[in-house]
Amino acid sequence: MDQSVVVFYGEDSFFIKSKVNQLIKQFDVDEYNFTSYDLDEVLISDAINDAQTIPFMSERKIVLIKNAHFLSTAKQKKKALEQKPEYLNAYLNAPTKETLLIITVPHASLDKRSKLYKKIQDVAQITECKLKGKHDLSNWAKRQLANAGLTIEPSALSEFIKRVNHSTELAFQEMRKLLLYAHGTETVDIKTIKTIITKNIEDNVYDMTNALLAKDVSKALEVYHDLIKYSEDPLRILSILVSKYREMLSVKTLLKKGKSQDGIQQHFHVSSGRAYYMVQNAKAVPMDKLEEHLKMLESLDFQIKSGRIDKKYALELFIMSA
Numbered sequence: 001m002d003q004s005v006v007v008f009y010g011e012d013s014f015f016i017k018s019k020v021n022q023l024i025k026q027f028d029v030d031e032y033n034f035t036s037y038d039l040d041e042v043l044i045s046d047a048i049n050d051a052q053t054i055p056f057m058s059e060r061k062i063v064l065i066k067n068a069h070f071l072s073t074a075k076q077k078k079k080a081l082e083q084k085p086e087y088l089n090a091y092l093n094a095p096t097k098e099t100l101l102i103i104t105v106p107h108a109s110l111d112k113r114s115k116l117y118k119k120i121q122d123v124a125q126i127t128e129c130k131l132k133g134k135h136d137l138s139n140w141a142k143r144q145l146a147n148a149g150l151t152i153e154p155s156a157l158s159e160f161i162k163r164v165n166h167s168t169e170l171a172f173q174e175m176r177k178l179l180l181y182a183h184g185t186e187t188v189d190i191k192t193i194k195t196i197i198t199k200n201i202e203d204n205v206y207d208m209t210n211a212l213l214a215k216d217v218s219k220a221l222e223v224y225h226d227l228i229k230y231s232e233d234p235l236r237i238l239s240i241l242v243s244k245y246r247e248m249l250s251v252k253t254l255l256k257k258g259k260s261q262d263g264i265q266q267h268f269h270v271s272s273g274r275a276y277y278m279v280q281n282a283k284a285v286p287m288d289k290l291e292e293h294l295k296m297l298e299s300l301d302f303q304i305k306s307g308r309i310d311k312k313y314a315l316e317l318f319i320m321s322a
Contacts, residue, residue, distance in 0.1 A: 004095040007120060009072070009105035010129030011271045014169030016104050019127065024062060027100060033061035039083055040067045048087045051099045065103045071116065072107035075266040085116050092123045108272050131273060132168055137161055144175050145188060152188040159193045165203060166273065174198065201232055205240040212293070212322045213285050220319045234311040238301055245294040251282035252290065293322055 006023065008016045024034065033055045037047035047065045055061035069076055070083050088103075095101065108130065110117055120126065132140070138161055145152050152160070160178075164171040174197050181196045182188050204223050211220035227237055251264055259267065265275035300318055303309045309317075 003125060004097055004099060005092065005101045005103070005120070005124035007071075007103045007105065007110075007124050007126045008129050009107060009110055009126070010131070011106065011108050011273075012129045012131045012168050013106060014167070014172070015129040015132075016106070019129065020064060020102055020104065023100065023102060027060050027062060029055075029058060029060055029062050032056045033058045034064070035062075036064040036066060038066045039069070039081065041081070043081060044068075044083045044085070045087045048091050051091060051101050052096050054096075055098050060098055060100060062100045062102060065101070068103050068105050069107070071103070071105045071110055071114075071120070073109050073111050074107045074269070077269070089116055089119060092119050095123065131166060131271060132171075134161055134166065137164070137166060137168075137171055141171065141175065144179070145182075148179050148183075150179075150182055150186065150188055153190060156188050156190040156193045159190050160197055163193070163197045163199045163203070165200075201227065201236070202240060205237060205244060208319075209241065209244050210281075212319065213289070217320060217322075220322075221316070224315060224319060228312065234315050235304065238297065238304070238311070238315060242294070242297050242301065245290060245297060247278065248282045248285060249287075249290050249294060251278050252285075252287055255279065255282060296322065 008019050010016065035047075035050050037044075037050070039047075044065065047063055051063040068083075068088075069080065070085050091101070103124075110120075110126075138157055141157060141160055142152065160174070164174055177196055178188065178192070182192060185192075204227050208220050208223040211217075211223065224237070228234070247268075254264060254267060261272075261275050261279050264279055265272055268275070268278070270278070296318055300309070300314045304311045304314050
């Protein structure tokens with residue numbers, strides 16, 4: 001197998017980025033012999049032309065092609081550049097030996113039915129970079145803490161995984177903070193996790209939405225007051241709430257039209273895991289309740305912006321009356 005062409009595909013963008021950086025470090029090319037092409041912005045023909053040229057005063061060069069969506073099964077965006085895969089197909093017939101061509105595809109699967117995939121399979125080294133599951137991230141977190149002489153309570157570990165939202169990149173960032181904070185202690189408890197690990201606003205609003213739909217007013221108010229305590233703007237919270245309700249309404253409409261989970265994933269350009277939860281949430285809520293809550297939120301948005309009601313009080317009012 002020719003090591004001059006490498007393909008990384010999958011939904012874990014941090015894992016892909018790490019793999020690419022490892023190769024760049026391994027081949028030790030300078031800035032004159034490394035070029036990156038984002039196919040959301042440029043044509044693949046430019047990248048292939050570059051890959052066919054010899055390195056500048058060096059034995060090797062690296063050409064990175066990012067966002068090669070056409071190699072996946074995902075539906076292409078309407079305003080996406082029209083790429084011509086035949087340029088890549090022709091290059092694979094005779095890859096330039098001095099060039100390491102790295103191709104990244106930010107999707108869960110490649111289009112294995114295409115002739116181009118079969119060519120890539122014969123010529124390139126293909127690596128899947130899928131999102132880490134709860135079990136994988138849990139084991140990783142425990143290993144990181146154990147290496148620092150720390151243990152973690154089960155409830156604290158569950159909360160850590162929940163807060164990093166299965167994101168490898170976020171898990172790495174938050175683990176650095178946790179190791180610094182917990183230095184000198186023996187056990188990480190849930191209080192430590194809640195103190196140091198960031199829970200992003202969208203996750204909080206997601207929890208608040210779920211509480212509202214479950215008619216758990218006290219839980220919804222608790223989440224809202226926590227957000228206010230951390231200086232989040234009520235208007236921003238309202239905006240995210242509106243987008244969450246609109247999203248659920250759209251998913252429910254698409255499901256009614258016969259769209260599958262894969263169809264939902266392609267429509268919203270989200271990961272398979274995110275699509276799963278979007279579908280489950282939409283199915284769990286009656287259409288009339290979604291429409292009623294959305295109308296209330298849109299009315300509050302107008303009242304706040306026209307100065308008729310205080311923004312902090314407005315959201316409390318919505319939570320207590322939803």
